[in-house]
Amino acid sequence: MARIVMKFGGTSMAGIERIRHVADRVRREAEDGNQVLVVVSAMAGETDRLVQFCREASALHDPKEYDVVVASGEQVTAGLLAMTLQNMGVNARSFMGWQLVRASGVHGNARVEKVEGAMLDDSLSGGTVAVIPGFQGVSDDGRLATLGRGGSDTSAVAIAAGLNADRCDIYTDVDGVYTTDPRIVPRARKLDAITFEEMLELAGVGAKVLQPRSVGLAMREKLPLRVLSAFEDLPGTRIVAELSGADMERNEIAGIAADRNEARVTLTRIADRPGTVAAVIGPLAEAGILVDMIVHAATQGEQASDLTFTVPRAALGQAVAVLEKARQETGYADLLTDDTVAKVSIVGVGLRSNPQLAATMFDTLAAHTINLLAVTASEIKVSALVAETDLEHAVRVLHTAFGLDAEKAA
Amino acid sequence: MARIVMKFGGTSMAGIERIRHVADRVRREAEDGNQVLVVVSAMAGETDRLVQFCREASALHDPKEYDVVVASGEQVTAGLLAMTLQNMGVNARSFMGWQLVRASGVHGNARVEKVEGAMLDDSLSGGTVAVIPGFQGVSDDGRLATLGRGGSDTSAVAIAAGLNADRCDIYTDVDGVYTTDPRIVPRARKLDAITFEEMLELAGVGAKVLQPRSVGLAMREKLPLRVLSAFEDLPGTRIVAELSGADMERNEIAGIAADRNEARVTLTRIADRPGTVAAVIGPLAEAGILVDMIVHAATQGEQASDLTFTVPRAALGQAVAVLEKARQETGYADLLTDDTVAKVSIVGVGLRSNPQLAATMFDTLAAHTINLLAVTASEIKVSALVAETDLEHAVRVLHTAFGLDAEKAA
Structure with missing residues (x-):
């Protein structure tokens, strides 16, 4: 039995059909006897819609109110995924960011400070899948705070670290990390494994699979990540502290x-x-x-x-x-x-x-x-x-x- | 100086243009030296959209997860109104239902139990307009709870009662309470004043201007209400405990x-x-x-x-x-x-x-x-x-x- 965090991006959560597909993935991990936490993004396009509302309301808007508006997108998908799982016979419930993720720093671009694990621990031990909206937490002054665009990756890693998860799986619309951009090199190859440092250097120069902050956090916490396709059953890419075993035979240049x-x-x-x-x-x-x-x-x-x-x-x-x-x-x-x-x-x-x-x-x-x-x-x-x-x-x-x-x- | 609760329905909040119009109304009350709390509904159509998502996700859905999903609509409009007010130079901030409205009873149809007034009192005394999402609060188990459809009226009245407001103004897409349905009688007349009891009897038999629960609560709390047009500057209808003064000359039958x-x-x-x-x-x-x-x-x-x-x-x-x-x-x-x-x-x-x-x-x-x-x-x-x-x-x-x-x- 392992404790796993699964993170799904906006493309995977865009509409009830896709949410059902996500729920099916989650169900399989739960039925394999794992304790599962799921971190979700807003439906694709929803955050843009909300950001646009904010821009129309006020060109220079208060980041605290911006956070109130844009945090709603993940709240919706968290509730919908929890009820979809229940409908499949999986014990599940949603938790809100303000119930368990303490954030600090500036609103609109906050950092995860601490994850209140006790409530989640109880839920997981009781066999309930926990569904958590990504990208948000509660600030010192008790207000909603968001982590900046792409912050759901960071939420997932922070929650995985705070809950001592065995690994954190990032499901996305690509099936892994490639040796280079396949639009430039059609014979680009998917990597089985890459180190945190390599991933950070690749992310920093344009490979936008994961938010760099989330990779840095996983590296500090020594938490293994996987990047996987949300749509196909493929092994994806493991992101690890050091290459070992068969991975050592990989090329000296990752990408x-x-x-x-x-x-x-x-x-x-x-x-x-x-x-x-x-x-x-x-x-x-x-x-x-x-x-x-x-x-x-x-x-x-x-x-x-x-x-x-x-x-x-x-x-x-x-x-x-x-x-x-x-x-x-x-x-x-x-x-x-x-x-x-x-x-x-x-x-x-x-x-x-x-x-x-x-x-x-x-x-x-x-x-x-x-x-x-x-x-x-x-x-x-x-x-x-x-x-x-x-x-x-x-x-x-x-x-x-x-x-x-x-x-x-x- | 008076302490006023202003409540705006979904039609008044449908889009940034209308929200700006609402903000203008709020600004005028604030500039008149009043302490102002604003309670808002979701944009017209938004709650239906969210309810539809829930139905698609699961025919028989967990009301706790339903609450998580549908409560998001008012969160969005509260943030947007707060930033629109700030943009007009009015001090304003949003508060979330879970920060101050304790609810009890069943999820999806909860009752307001208590409004935590201290935080709001501080904000109002400091001259800041408080914007609060209607229709929601936090349950005993710390989860989001909604009050049932039309619950924003009840939120507004409960908040007005809890904060000892001088009155509660309900802005809506009609300009007051009429002697009967104008679709049946084109010469129906707008009432200047009506008693709580009359309003309850009219609401109970089909005059859907206000949620009956909100009228009952205002009656118990002896809190004067007004129903006003959100779109036109008209006096609307006062809803009072007893008719007095000029109102006494009103017809013995209200409607x-x-x-x-x-x-x-x-x-x-x-x-x-x-x-x-x-x-x-x-x-x-x-x-x-x-x-x-x-x-x-x-x-x-x-x-x-x-x-x-x-x-x-x-x-x-x-x-x-x-x-x-x-x-x-x-x-x-x-x-x-x-x-x-x-x-x-x-x-x-x-x-x-x-x-x-x-x-x-x-x-x-x-x-x-x-x-x-x-x-x-x-x-x-x-x-x-x-x-x-x-x-x-x-x-x-x-x-x-x-x-x-x-x-x-x-």
Whole structure:
């Protein structure tokens, strides 16, 4: 017997027919003798509908009232799934976020602080399936608080951690985590297993299967996750702390990530003295602009050199405004921008031990005459900034070079 | 400065444009220096949509889960109204039913037990408008509980009573309480004032402006109500404990009620001995069938006589089944039914003191050759059962006879 959290996304909950299908999945886990908690999203489209109401009501709305409005979507699906399960002869009941999930931080983007497990423990021990609306909890001041878009993944992981679940299964409209975006590489392969760190690096660069916050939380809590199709009976992808056993034979590179959400900024002839980089990045951070790749190498013998970095494409205009205001302190000569760049990354725990992998990446791109505009590396990821027109080509040749192509198209 | 509860129905809350209109009304009351609590219904059609989901999920659904699903509609409008008010520069915040309304009794049809006033008191004293979803509270076991359809009226009155409000204004899609149904009598007149008792009698026989439970509660709490148009600036109808001042000059009859929801049952030759009427009514009551008009007069010198009564038309088949089963105990000769009857009633506090009014009713109906199938009277109401085909004619002639016709059509 295991204690399992099952999380279903909005596509899986869109309408009573699909909810019945979800209930059937849940019933099977319960009939196998497992203690089951289910975390649900709102019906697909419902949260957008509610957000739209809020926008119409007031362009700048109070996040506390926003939370009251948008939290209702998951409340509805939780009640409907509980009654559908009961109708199938499964003992089930819903719990509301305000009854058991303590949240903190800002409304509209709160964090799960604590899950009140006692009530759930009793229910599970008595053989009752617990159905819980995702994406919400109750704040210190006793008001509804939501966790930010995609927050149901985080709810599921936090509830699984708080209730000492054996694992947390995320049912979604894809059947697992792929080696890269199958729209770019039709022979992309589904991974049997991936580490938390790899998943975080892939999520951070555009593989939007799971909310990154939920992966980080699962990693801290050492809670195994699975990503599974809500529609087909397939094994999905396990997300684990470390690869072991048969998983060890997996490629050293887990996947190739593509990210078009990049714009490049170059400040020319910045003085080479302590504090100039900080003088650039500081004002951007204060404005809430996330600076990603930073390339700055002082040229020997020169008094000044260029600083290049990337920002999210949508923030480019704001970044330019901030930098123009800070020109005095930073003292650059020219401010150059380019929003036709993109980032390709190789991600894999193998990068820790095998320096040849990064070399293979650069050799492969060079062999295909793909120009590198900037390069950065972290422990398990190497990223190259390329012209956006080169992006898909780069992904394809790297996918082949690292032996990730499946025998036939997905 | 007064403390006011304003309640808005689903038609008034249907969409952001209308919510803005409601907010404008609320703003004016707040700017007049009043402490304002607003109780809101779900957007028109939303509760039906949610109920339909529940029906599809499970024909026989758990009322606790039903409550979770349907309570969401008012949560949405409460949040939206609060943010719309804030956008207009009015201090406002929403409170949820589970934060302050304790309910008891069965889920899906709970009663308001207590309103936790301290939090609201603080908010109102600080000049903040409180917006509260109607129709819901929290049960003893800490779960969401709804009050039954139309329950937002009852929420509003309970909150007004619990917070010692000076009055409770019910904004709706009609502009007040009329002397009769304007679809039957185009010259029906809006009443300036009506007593609680009259309103209850009119509501009980088909004037569906307010949920009867809310009127009964206001009467017990001696809380003045007003029924007002949500769309036009008109004075509406005051509902008061006793008529006074200028209201005393109102007609002795407040209105004429029409009710088609009647079916007649006659049991012939029931033995004239103690307990036979009880033997008939008892099993019907046990089956949850409300027996309305009862006419039974023992004929002098006979050992047996007929018993006639009415039941809701939809319950006629069930009533016949119950009575056939109880034939042994009741010992009637024949069971006759008629579902083409209807009830016309005159309602007014004048009936207490002026016996001529009932006589005028019978004279008027007789003068128009409308046959009386049964007659009952309570303290402030006289009802006549007539053929359904006579109903509208009866309402019109009585409306004229009691001087209720307006100068021109409504």
